[in-house]
């Protein structure tokens with residue numbers, strides 16, 4: 344997260360005059376395109392991510408941006424994105440977007456907090472079994488004509504301990520599935536969480552590492568989770584235990600993991616996410632983990648099921664459409680929350696401004712100078728910005744917006760109706 348750097352002010356008002364354009368990257372599900380087209384958007388859909396400089400160029404004249412996990416949105420991509428109203432992260436993680444920069448440009452970021460939860464949890468269950476039976480290695484051998492019928496080192500998962508780091512949506516859903524296989528479930532979280540089923544919280548990460556046969560990570564990418572599994576933590580895992588990471592690539596020290604696997608301290612690993620990931624499917628990929636026995640490597644597909652993608656497409660497109668039509672910011676991860684129903688016969692203006700004293704007074708004076716009446720007004724703020732939704736009885740939105748855009752505190756102003 345960067346510290347707040349506001350765009351130069353006054354900015355021009357963004358008015359509700361089309362055509363409106365949406366740019367969807369990274370093969371976002373067609374369900375999103377359909378919904379946004381129905382909303383009147385011209386939609387451009389690309390299969391891969393864009394690098395920041397190209398993104399900055401492509402954002403000119405774009406009103407909605409849709410991304411998944413591979414498109415990073417740094418402050419410089421937003422500097423000239425004057426028309427950009429909102430960003431949809433068609434995934435759970437939003438660490439790829441500089442959320443503070445988006446906030447200070449008046450751009451809410453929406454995500455899909457639950458739509459791929461189940462898909463990730465199911466993949467991890469599969470990996471627990473695949474690792475403990477060394478199924479990928481046996482399969483590869485048979486594919487290459489070798490018949491190695493062995494039981495040594497192969498185990499049932501029943502009765503084994505699964506240690507979950509990060510008992511949020513995915514971690515807790517996974518715990519329920521693992522218990523149905525007869526596993527004992529422990530978890531470590533920095534927050535106090537309701538244990539589901541017979542799962543049990545442990546007080547420290549070390550305790551979890553010492554007791555678990557499988558350790559699986561389900562934490563967000565934060566400064567506090569950066570490299571939280573390094574050589575020291577891996578050494579604290581039981582000999583022969585397996586590590587699973589389907590959270591973010593920055594959470595595990597890959598070199599230390601490779602060393603631990605090669606030294607046979609760890610018995611296996613499944614890795615879905617990497618510190619650097621290719622932008623598209625045609626790019627090559629190299630990791631130190633390649634070629635190590637009993638290591639399952641997947642290309643960040645934890646949430647990549649048809650069910651999850653269709654559901655994410657609809658969920659995020661719904662948030663974007665609702666924001667576009669009414670200004671509702673419910674579910675935005677970087678913005679003050681306002682949701683107010685449209686009132687027939689009134690005229691709605693949305694305004695994002697610097698959060699300093701006197702802004703509401705200045706805006707109300709503008710309205711009053713135009714002899715207009717405020718029907719309803721909802722203001723919500725965070726430490727950087729204020730977000731105002733204002734319904735007027737008279738149709739004076741254009742002169743009001745023009746006058747607000749002249750205030751030095753203005754960041755973004757839009758007429759909704």
Ligand SMILES: NC(=O)C1=CN([C@@H]2O[C@H](COP(=O)(O)OP(=O)(O)OC[C@H]3O[C@@H](n4cnc5c(N)ncnc54)[C@H](O)[C@@H]3O)[C@@H](O)[C@H]2O)C=CC1
Pocket residue numbers: 435436456459460463508509510511512513514531532533534561562563564565567568571589590591615616643644645646647
């Ligand atoms: N591989 C894939 O395709 C996917 C990966 N993900 C990743 O999984 C992550 C987790 O997703 P959810 O479960 O939905 O998130 P969530 O926000 O529901 O849960 C995260 C949990 O981690 C805990 N936490 C934070 N810092 C911690 C720390 N230092 N130690 C222990 N616990 C800590 C939080 O308190 C929270 O309970 C996402 O942030 C995303 O990065 C999500 C979906 C798909």
Ligand SMILES: O=C(O)CCC(=O)C(=O)O
Pocket residue numbers: 411412413433434435436437459643646647
């Ligand atoms: O499928 C994707 O693009 C990203 C999945 C993911 O990592 C997330 O939802 O946070």
